[in-house]
Amino acid sequence: MAHETAETLRNLIRNRVRGHKFITVSNREPYMHVWREGSLGWIRPASGLVVALDPVMRSSRGLWVAHGGGGSADVAASDERGFVDVPPDEPSYRLKRVWLTEEQEENYYYGFANSGLWPLCHVAYRTPVFREEHWRAYQEVNEKFAESIAEEIGNEHAFVFIQDYHFALLPRMLRQRCPHAVIAHFWHIPWPNPEVFRICPWKQDILRGMLGNDILGFHIRYYGDNFIATVDRELETRIDREQAAIIYRRHMTKIRAFPISIDFESVAKQAASAATDERIACLRKRYNLGEDMIVGVGADRIDYTKGLPERIEAVNRFLERYPEYCGRFVFFQAGVPSRTHVDEYRRLNEEVDECVRRVNQKYATASWRPIIFVREHLPLSELLAWYRIARFAIVSSLHDGMNLVAKEFVAARVDHDGVLLLSRFTGAARQFRSDAVLINPYAADAVAEAIHRGITMEPEEVRRRMTRMREQVRENNVYKWAADIIRKLSKVV
Numbered sequence: 001m002a003h004e005t006a007e008t009l010r011n012l013i014r015n016r017v018r019g020h021k022f023i024t025v026s027n028r029e030p031y032m033h034v035w036r037e038g039s040l041g042w043i044r045p046a047s048g049l050v051v052a053l054d055p056v057m058r059s060s061r062g063l064w065v066a067h068g069g070g071g072s073a074d075v076a077a078s079d080e081r082g083f084v085d086v087p088p089d090e091p092s093y094r095l096k097r098v099w100l101t102e103e104q105e106e107n108y109y110y111g112f113a114n115s116g117l118w119p120l121c122h123v124a125y126r127t128p129v130f131r132e133e134h135w136r137a138y139q140e141v142n143e144k145f146a147e148s149i150a151e152e153i154g155n156e157h158a159f160v161f162i163q164d165y166h167f168a169l170l171p172r173m174l175r176q177r178c179p180h181a182v183i184a185h186f187w188h189i190p191w192p193n194p195e196v197f198r199i200c201p202w203k204q205d206i207l208r209g210m211l212g213n214d215i216l217g218f219h220i221r222y223y224g225d226n227f228i229a230t231v232d233r234e235l236e237t238r239i240d241r242e243q244a245a246i247i248y249r250r251h252m253t254k255i256r257a258f259p260i261s262i263d264f265e266s267v268a269k270q271a272a273s274a275a276t277d278e279r280i281a282c283l284r285k286r287y288n289l290g291e292d293m294i295v296g297v298g299a300d301r302i303d304y305t306k307g308l309p310e311r312i313e314a315v316n317r318f319l320e321r322y323p324e325y326c327g328r329f330v331f332f333q334a335g336v337p338s339r340t341h342v343d344e345y346r347r348l349n350e351e352v353d354e355c356v357r358r359v360n361q362k363y364a365t366a367s368w369r370p371i372i373f374v375r376e377h378l379p380l381s382e383l384l385a386w387y388r389i390a391r392f393a394i395v396s397s398l399h400d401g402m403n404l405v406a407k408e409f410v411a412a413r414v415d416h417d418g419v420l421l422l423s424r425f426t427g428a429a430r431q432f433r434s435d436a437v438l439i440n441p442y443a444a445d446a447v448a449e450a451i452h453r454g455i456t457m458e459p460e461e462v463r464r465r466m467t468r469m470r471e472q473v474r475e476n477n478v479y480k481w482a483a484d485i486i487r488k489l490s491k492v493v
């Protein structure tokens with residue numbers, strides 16, 4: 001089967017979404033307006049989700065509902081009801097911004113969503129925080145979105161596509177207001193087993209909320225099975241295991257796996273460009289990386305689920321076990337600061353700094369240090385240059401819904417070289433089971449051995465594995481992800 005592209009996705013939408021209003025809901029907005037020296041400018045956040053859904057929204061002339069205020073000029077650019085036409089340079093669909101108070105944002109977003117649901121679903125041995133005021137704001141904000149969306153649907157036929165764990169209550173709230181809407185929800189993070197989920201004080205409200213969906217998507221089957229087991233434990237429902245469906249109060253929710261991905265062609269094209277070649281030369285010079293230097297790479301939001309201290313410890317163990325690599329090996333880590341409003345994240349930032357400092361101090365010479373840690377959001381072009389310089393990449397998440405860095409690394413390896421060391425606890429590990437070197441990030445010595453294995457692997461084998469992983473991502477790209485969901489949605493009507 002030819003792989004899916006933005007064009008095939010557009011054609012599909014023309015055929016399937018016709019006659020329906022298409023609404024996407026996410027916490028983050030697809031475009032932010034900003035002031036630049038007194039004049040109005042805009043930014044499109046580098047998010048895979050926006051890349052995937054932009055063609056859907058453009059072709060369906062849909063509506064995207066999101067929390068506004070991310071950009072300094074968001075209010076000025078929107079009308080009094082929060083509407084603005086986007087993309088700003090080629091308006092083809094509308095963004096409706098929902099304004100939240102600072103307190104709502106603090107309690108709904110940083111509170112219940114990121115201090116409660118995020119650690120709960122990742123099982124990363126951080127105790128989830130459950131506070132009444134967080135929960136109240138979470139309910140309030142979900143309600144606010146439900147009202148805002150219902151206003152737009154009116155009596156029309158509509159497909160609503162909800163993103164992520166910020167909106168567990170929204171599907172039911174919306175169904176009550178608009179019984180004819182077809183609602184799909186994609187949960188971008190893992191779903192834990194019933195023993196873990198049962199500690200949430202509002203577990204039944206959350207499950208009831210999510211059972212307002214027609215389709216509930218997870219990255220992999222395992223999370224969906226966990227969800228079904230959780231519902232089975234907590235609510236009185238009928239479960240049709242053959243169809244992977246749950247019937248609750250006469251409404252059926254189908255649970256399906258849709259592994260998210262990236263725009264393979266676009267990443268590969270940019271990675272192969274002359275501009276990337278130039279970047280590579282620049283970086284080699286700036287960091288004194290001769291052609292014979294063995295470079296490893298990692299790139300993540302600074303989040304305790306990504307296993308950053310564990311990764312740095314593995315580099316330490318590797319150099320302890322194989323001191324002959326001192327001076328010939330560098331590990332480059334890009335870390336994007338994230339959710340620094342939350343205490344746990346602030347502590348993690350300090351811990352990562354401390355780990356890097358300790359390992360560098362232990363091995364550094366006058367002209368070399370083993371770890372380069374850059375705490376910033378690098379331009380994509382620089383990230384792609386690092387992916388190409390590297391002999392291997394490490395993704396050491398303690399638990400991760402999918403992990404797109406693994407897929408971007410593979411797409412960027414236009415030379416079919418490079419080894420991917422990938423945590424078994426990522427959704428991506430299901431797809432790269434036999435071609436990545438799978439690791440358990442909790443076992444530092446074994447990860448150290450995996451680094452050694454990666455850099456001593458026969459070139460033929462490296463190539464064979466990388467070629468297969470590239471085929472996998474090319475075929476199962478983000479357009480296929482979106483198209484599969486839309487096909488399922490359109491079958492509901």
Ligand code: GDG
Nearest residue numbers: 188260299300334376377378379380400401402403404405
């Ligand atoms: C959630 C789930 C799931 C990172 N550093 C830089 C940079 N990045 C980009 C990567 C990648 C993205 O950020 C991170 O995506 P992940 O998938 O790895 O992780 P989460 O942010 O946790 O995403 C995850 C995803 O949702 C989608 O469903 O896969 O499991 O946790 O695209 O490239 N980008 C740039 N500079 C950086 O320094 N430009």
